[in-house]
Amino acid sequence: MGVSRREATCQQAVARGVVTRAQTDFSILAAVDIVFVCTPLAAILPTVEQLTANLPSDAIITDVGSVKSAIVASASPLWPHFIGGHPMAGNEQQGIAAGQRGLFIGAPYVLTPTATTLPRVLQTVSGLARSLGSQVITCSPEAHDRAVAWVSHLPVMVSASLIAACLAEPDRPLAQRLASSGFRDTSRVGGGNPELGVMMARYNRSHLRRSLLEYRRRLDEIIDYIEQEDWQSLEALLQVVHQTRTPFL
């Protein structure tokens, strides 16, 4: 069963075989066991509020938002069977047409139960995530937000700054022609959905800010080595970085 704001999306979802039935209001969900809220971050809480009037009392609600503390703290009191989720797969595209079969295979799927989460709720959502081929990871909403600030939200700002910096090149056509796989990969997440970038920053502001300040400290270190022509220290840093990356892959 699918619910979307726009009728056209409902029709596309049925046509693509993504759902059996779809409509623009919540009445279609009167008998469901579990709801995945897949809206932008700012719409998750209003959606959970609306859902509470339309679901069986033992139904589970989960979300796929990329920030968890703020969502879980506010949604849990609204619905006792709410559990925060974050499937970490996707690309820079958006909308139903960007859907891909097998997108979740091998990808981390984070679930953030709290002290009040019933075991049944965690088990049901974990089972569904594993059935998609995801690797389920369980942690606190707070630990999730601190980790994704480094590996997901910081890369967006780092990458966006790279594209922004290149605007200063007077001969941009030549730079564009010479941009190759290195530029394409490093700029990918920064060139993604601007609204999503803002939402990450709003909802995970304190962790992201801390990551950004540490990032700037390391960047300044590199700039300093280059200004001082301290090639030995630059190579030592790049060696550490070279060895550090592998465990993240």
Place this chain on the structure above:
Amino acid sequence: MGVSRREATCQQAVARGVVTRAQTDFSILAAVDIVFVCTPLAAILPTVEQLTANLPSDAIITDVGSVKSAIVASASPLWPHFIGGHPMAGNEQQGIAAGQRGLFIGAPYVLTPTATTLPRVLQTVSGLARSLGSQVITCSPEAHDRAVAWVSHLPVMVSASLIAACLAEPDRPLAQRLASSGFRDTSRVGGGNPELGVMMARYNRSHLRRSLLEYRRRLDEIIDYIEQEDWQSLEALLQVVHQTRTPFL
């Protein structure tokens, strides 16, 4: 004909069918028409110097170094038929085993002729580059170095700083498990060959320094928006970035 410092590499090159014959000294090149110098940046000039005693006087020498001004300025006086080159394809691996059939297809191949370059020299190297499927781009050594500072060397430092920053996370195992395609892509070039990173910085220091300072200015702008909670300005910047990226791809 191939020349390598190490006998093992010569044998591998013959075994892989990359060359017809290979050996560790330059005498094998006594009758060649053109030489591609594919050493690290610091070894290009010493190699050209050695070559001058071993080549027919009308042979062409070109290189594949990722910086051009310093190389071209020093190599041209040593050999009148020298032309600087930079095929912009590759990945974070190195050595003969990392070679890939078709790597050059569709990739930019920059040639940097000067006022003294004979038309025959440019035509011969262009023709060979096109026969590999590359797109030949001709510009001055200076214009090349300024452009690659933005799209090639700056991304390495930006990406390396990202990996270095993540070392500050106390729960690194969780961050590593949550690192997904966004982190993988943004960190790729920063985790590459440390020596190459240092050589880029040494040989293209002034352009890279300027790019880094402009990058830090844009990064500070983003940090400032996040500290001030100025979401409108952050979204406006991410919108510009979103629209700017496409022409680079």
